[in-house]
Amino acid sequence: MAVLERVNPPVTTAARPRAAARRDRWLRRLPLLPALIYTIVVTQIPFLVTLWYSFQSYFWDTPGGAHWTGLSNYKTVFTNPNFRSALWRSVIMTVSAVIVAMLLGIAFAVLLDRKFFGRGVVRTLIITPFLIMPAAAALIWAGPMLDPNFGLLNYLLTPFGIHHEAWLSSHALGSVIVVMIWQWTPFMTLIVLAGLQSQPNDVLEAARVDGASALAIFRRITMPLLRPYIELGILLGSVYLVNVFDAVRLMTNGGPGTSTTNLPFYLYEEVNNAFDVGGAAAAGVVTVVITIIVATFALRMFARVFQFEGTS
Amino acid sequence: MRPSSVRLRMLGAVACAAALVVAAAACASSNSSGSATSSNSDSGTVTVAVVSNPLITGQMIPLTESVFEKQNPGIHVKFATYTEGDLRAAIQKDVSTHSNAFNVIMIGPYEAPLFAKDGWLTNLSTQYIAGDAGYDASDLLPPIAKSLSYQGDLYAVPFYGESSMMYYNKSLLAKAGITMPQHPTWTQIAGFAAKLNQPGKVAGICLRGLAGWGDNMASLDTVVNTFGGEWFNMNWAPQLTSPAFEKATNFYVNLVRADGEAGASADSFNQLLTLYGQGKCAMWYDSTVAATSIATTYPSVYAQTGYAFAPTDLTQSSGWLWSWSFGIPQGTANSGAAWKFVSWATSKQYDSLVASKYGWSAVPPGSRTSLYSNPDYQKAAAPFASITLASIDGTDPDHPTVSQVPYVGVQFVDIPQFENLGVEVGQQIAGAIAGTESVSQALRTSQGDASQYTPSELSG
Numbered sequence: 001m002a003v004l005e006r007v008n009p010p011v012t013t014a015a016r017p018r019a020a021a022r023r024d025r026w027l028r029r030l031p032l033l034p035a036l037i038y039t040i041v042v043t044q045i046p047f048l049v050t051l052w053y054s055f056q057s058y059f060w061d062t063p064g065g066a067h068w069t070g071l072s073n074y075k076t077v078f079t080n081p082n083f084r085s086a087l088w089r090s091v092i093m094t095v096s097a098v099i100v101a102m103l104l105g106i107a108f109a110v111l112l113d114r115k116f117f118g119r120g121v122v123r124t125l126i127i128t129p130f131l132i133m134p135a136a137a138a139l140i141w142a143g144p145m146l147d148p149n150f151g152l153l154n155y156l157l158t159p160f161g162i163h164h165e166a167w168l169s170s171h172a173l174g175s176v177i178v179v180m181i182w183q184w185t186p187f188m189t190l191i192v193l194a195g196l197q198s199q200p201n202d203v204l205e206a207a208r209v210d211g212a213s214a215l216a217i218f219r220r221i222t223m224p225l226l227r228p229y230i231e232l233g234i235l236l237g238s239v240y241l242v243n244v245f246d247a248v249r250l251m252t253n254g255g256p257g258t259s260t261t262n263l264p265f266y267l268y269e270e271v272n273n274a275f276d277v278g279g280a281a282a283a284g285v286v287t288v289v290i291t292i293i294v295a296t297f298a299l300r301m302f303a304r305v306f307q308f309e310g311t312s
Numbered sequence: 313m314r315p316s317s318v319r320l321r322m323l324g325a326v327a328c329a330a331a332l333v334v335a336a337a338a339c340a341s342s343n344s345s346g347s348a349t350s351s352n353s354d355s356g357t358v359t360v361a362v363v364s365n366p367l368i369t370g371q372m373i374p375l376t377e378s379v380f381e382k383q384n385p386g387i388h389v390k391f392a393t394y395t396e397g398d399l400r401a402a403i404q405k406d407v408s409t410h411s412n413a414f415n416v417i418m419i420g421p422y423e424a425p426l427f428a429k430d431g432w433l434t435n436l437s438t439q440y441i442a443g444d445a446g447y448d449a450s451d452l453l454p455p456i457a458k459s460l461s462y463q464g465d466l467y468a469v470p471f472y473g474e475s476s477m478m479y480y481n482k483s484l485l486a487k488a489g490i491t492m493p494q495h496p497t498w499t500q501i502a503g504f505a506a507k508l509n510q511p512g513k514v515a516g517i518c519l520r521g522l523a524g525w526g527d528n529m530a531s532l533d534t535v536v537n538t539f540g541g542e543w544f545n546m547n548w549a550p551q552l553t554s555p556a557f558e559k560a561t562n563f564y565v566n567l568v569r570a571d572g573e574a575g576a577s578a579d580s581f582n583q584l585l586t587l588y589g590q591g592k593c594a595m596w597y598d599s600t601v602a603a604t605s606i607a608t609t610y611p612s613v614y615a616q617t618g619y620a621f622a623p624t625d626l627t628q629s630s631g632w633l634w635s636w637s638f639g640i641p642q643g644t645a646n647s648g649a650a651w652k653f654v655s656w657a658t659s660k661q662y663d664s665l666v667a668s669k670y671g672w673s674a675v676p677p678g679s680r681t682s683l684y685s686n687p688d689y690q691k692a693a694a695p696f697a698s699i700t701l702a703s704i705d706g707t708d709p710d711h712p713t714v715s716q717v718p719y720v721g722v723q724f725v726d727i728p729q730f731e732n733l734g735v736e737v738g739q740q741i742a743g744a745i746a747g748t749e750s751v752s753q754a755l756r757t758s759q760g761d762a763s764q765y766t767p768s769e770l771s772g
Contacts, residue, residue, distance in 0.1 A: 060405055147575070149575070149592060256739075257746070257748050273397075
């Protein structure tokens with residue numbers, strides 16, 4: 001896949017005259033500058049404003065505007081059990097969705113790697129969930145699929161004695177995770193399939209000639225070759241799923257109670273229900289710090305994936 | 313470090329600083345242009361934030377386009393439609409930051425006095441009604457008008473008003489051999505619900521469970537009130553774990569879990585209207601305005617529908633009091649045009665307009681006395697007109713429960729903190745209805761949420 005392209009080391013310019021080198025560097029940076037400025041305007045300035053508000057007491061439902069409160073918003077964030085449980089729920093949702101989606105993805109990819117009649121159609125069908133807008137998918141699941149009175153799932157399960165099950169009440173967290181898995185399995189399938197199809201045929205053939213069983217080939221040759229692809233899938237999946245909002249907002253609205261409130265939804269609620277701009281800003285800053293720590297860790301893994309790819 | 317790279321970094325820093333200045337200037341200029349257009353102009357664009365209820369999306373919005381804008385060619389009305397919870401958040405944000413994205417906001421008896429006190433709303437009585445002889449504000453139903461006033465002046469005018477009552481399917485009750493009294497008690501209702509419930513086919517009773525102070529808490533609060541519970545005692549100490557509050561909550565949660573609709577924790581007015589309209593509820597406790605929607609949208613169910621007053625326990629009456637009303641934020645642009653729209657949508661003429669297009673039974677109820685003395689309306693809305701009016705007249709927001717309370721409001725507590733507190737408690741109750749936690753656990757958490765405010769903060 002294109003994402004795994006080899007990265008060439010930059011051409012060294014030390015030998016050339018300094019002015020020319022500088023000009024050269026600028027020429028190379030120039031096309032990047034609009035994007036850089038745009039990124040700063042839309043991400044860094046809002047972050048600085050958030051940082052500023054995180055030290056303010058500012059409630060939209062109280063007249064008088066904002067005033068300085070020092071660290072008290074941060075104290076509230078760290079002592080607030082709701083923040084901790086939202087953080088924990090984010091971890092559960094992301095980890096379970098990514099792992100199950102990856103396992104299913106591997107299974108589908110292995111099946112799709114075989115030649116059979118109608119493979120193109122099947123592959124397109126399997127990819128479809130990933131092409132649907134997350135908001136539309138969440139609404140379809142919440143309404144036509146899982147509705148306790150009119151839902152398709154209950155209709156299909158009626159012969160098995162299950163009817164009028166209110167999935168979004170009784171199994172809210174599970175339902176949301178299932179939808180996340182449903183949307184992200186195709187992505188995992190695609191990545192793993194790319195890995196499977198890049199396997200060198202001669203190696204597989206040699207193994208077969210040597211009398212290796214299909215299971216042994218899969219375990220000893222295919223899996224090690226797939227590792228970087230699986231790691232990449234897990235990394236990208238986690239990056240996207242950790243900030244899932246659409247499914248939570250549209251399927252359960254964080255409830256019942258707070259049983260599906262993850263971190264993004266918690267932040268949203270702090271502003272939109274509690275009108276606590278300062279508290280939400282502080283929680284946002286803490287989230288960013290945690291994300292940076294996790295992202296640094298993940299990026300290091302990313303670098304290893306590239307390295308692996310470069311040396312193989 | 314080489315000098316060239318230092319210079320480069322400086323250049324970079326300058327570029328960043330320049331970007332900052334540009335962005336700040338952009339903010340500043342948009343602010344100043346916002347205030348510059350502030351005027352009392354009688355024409356221009358009027359942006360209206362509304363709740364997505366059938367009477368609004370099905371009637372008012374199309375009529376505005378086909379009639380109001382034709383009569384007032386200089387005025388263009390834009391609607392921003394929200395669900396109840398989202399509407400509150402959008403409006404609160406808009407008025408408290410004075411961003412004035414809305415020229416007209418749809419609010420109720422909770423917001424009107426609070427916003428007026430904060431200076432966020434235009435005084436409609438002195439600014440417009442006094443000089444608008446045709447408007448006839450004395451015709452507004454007294455309890456509704458009082459709930460929208462602050463220091464004797466109206467700060468919002470009602471589009472429709474409502475209390476709560478019990479709807480029931482006459483044929484289902486007859487089949488079960490049940491006669492519904494005019495003034496049922498909750499004990500009777502629980503007995504009926506158990507008899508009427510046919511799991512998988514018809515719910516014994518449909519009740520709101522969706523988290524929100526205007527959603528599940530509105531229904532539950534009326535039960536709490538009539539069981540003798542209260543949010544705060546006279547010293548502003550939270551009473552959510554008091555025996556009466558707990559008894560009422562247990563009653564409500566057990567009733568909806570045992571004989572209510574499946575998945576109740578996701579249901580509020582719109583969902584229950586659909587369920588009831590499709591004959592999936594034997595009884596339904598909700599807003600009086602639902603009668604209008606049943607009559608216009610579900611004629612076959614309407615023919616089978618009976619009406620009873622909000623069930624009681626210890627109090628004489630227990631219905632809530634609400635109205636979806638229009639206010640004009642202080643300092644908004646085109647306020648003259650905004651009032652033209654507001655006065656049109658809340659006028660007697662609007663009622664006749666709806667009647668000519670959709671029939672008299674479809675007219676927005678509960679806002680004007682004259683509607684209830686109109687013979688055409690009395691005839692068309694005979695089954696529910698008088699009980700709606702009597703329910704609204706029977707409410708007393710100053711004395712919602714058995715004992716004296718320091719707050720105003722039947723199904724809410726008219727303090728700014730309630731916006732957040734009501735939602736937090738609503739979430740806990742929804743959790744209890746869904747079965748993710750017990751009622752006593754939910755109420756303990758709620759009591760903790762309420763205890764984060766000191767009595768002096770609460771009393772304002």
